[in-house]
Amino acid sequence: MADDSNPAEKKIFVDEDWKSRVDAEREAARQGPSSQPEAAQQESEGALPEPSLTFLVSGLYLQGMVALGLLPDPASDQPEKNIPLARHTIDMLDMLRQKTEGNRTPEETREFDTILHELRMAFIAVDSPS
Numbered sequence: 001m002a003d004d005s006n007p008a009e010k011k012i013f014v015d016e017d018w019k020s021r022v023d024a025e026r027e028a029a030r031q032g033p034s035s036q037p038e039a040a041q042q043e044s045e046g047a048l049p050e051p052s053l054t055f056l057v058s059g060l061y062l063q064g065m066v067a068l069g070l071l072p073d074p075a076s077d078q079p080e081k082n083i084p085l086a087r088h089t090i091d092m093l094d095m096l097r098q099k100t101e102g103n104r105t106p107e108e109t110r111e112f113d114t115i116l117h118e119l120r121m122a123f124i125a126v127d128s129p130s
Contacts, residue, residue: 053100053108057093061115064089068119068126083127090119 049055065071067086069079097112104112 053104054111057096057108057111057115060089060093060096061119064093064119065122068122070122070126081126083123086119086123086126090116090123093119 062071064086066073066080067082067089069081072078073080093112093116097116100108
């Protein structure tokens with residue numbers, strides 16, 4: 001029997017019903033993803049942000065900054081310039097801005113304008129000869 005007065009001794013808590021949860025998850029997986037409750041599907045996929053124009057634009061902004069070599073490439077953890085990709089990303093953002101004209105909130109419009117301005121200025125600074 002463990003002596004509770006010894007703080008150095010570790011206490012182990014056993015989760016007795018883990019096997020039943022694993023069996024339930026296996027059965028749900030066999031039946032397909034549509035049989036899982038929505039909360040369980042989201043938990044297994046991880047917490048995903050709400051789909052929004054702002055999220056999409058922010059992702060393209062980060063892609064542009066990586067292509068300009070201003071942020072490290074997630075694959076190599078090193079900044080690497082890819083000027084054609086940076087130009088393409090800026091063009092994609094501008095096309096998306098034009099296609100969503102009249103359907104954006106004022107906040108989304110400000111974000112588009114700010115992001116496009118920042119990317120274009122960074123592009124000029126990076127692409128211009130020193």
